[in-house]
Amino acid sequence: MKKTFALTHPKKAVPRVVEAVKHEVKKYLKRERNKALPKGADYWDFDCKFGHTEQEAKVIHVKEINKCIDEAETLALESFYLEILAKPATRAKRQLLEDDEF
Numbered sequence: 001m002k003k004t005f006a007l008t009h010p011k012k013a014v015p016r017v018v019e020a021v022k023h024e025v026k027k028y029l030k031r032e033r034n035k036a037l038p039k040g041a042d043y044w045d046f047d048c049k050f051g052h053t054e055q056e057a058k059v060i061h062v063k064e065i066n067k068c069i070d071e072a073e074t075l076a077l078e079s080f081y082l083e084i085l086a087k088p089a090t091r092a093k094r095q096l097l098e099d100d101e102f
Contacts, residue, residue: 001028002083004054007072018073025065025082032086041088049083057081 005021007014033044050068051057060068065082072080 001025001085002054002081004079004081006079008078014073018069022066022069025069025084028084029062032084035086038088040090042091043089044086045089047083047085047087049081051081052077052079054081054083057083 007017007021009017012020029046032046035044037044046062048060048062048065049057050060050065052072062084065084069080069082
């Protein structure tokens with residue numbers, strides 16, 4: 001998903017538009033996570049970028065998306081850019097440290 005979201009609408013209040021954007025993002029993430037994983041992958045990872053415009057977009061973690069959307073609402077932006085790209089990933093095995101006791 002590479003999209004510029006408008007936070008202004010002639011008939012809707014800004015908080016309702018923000019709710020709709022968050023719902024669309026949540027729905028997209030759920031849809032991507034439900035896709036079949038390729039062999040050798042454990043989970044879907046996401047590369048995310050957020051910015052006022054596409055040129056200003058900076059890399060963020062998927063957990064920071066809602067916080068960034070709220071920040072855009074607080075700054076009274078008319079629109080913002082959000083990019084979410086899914087990629088298959090594998091979990092790294094945890095190495096036991098000398099201090100770990102089981």
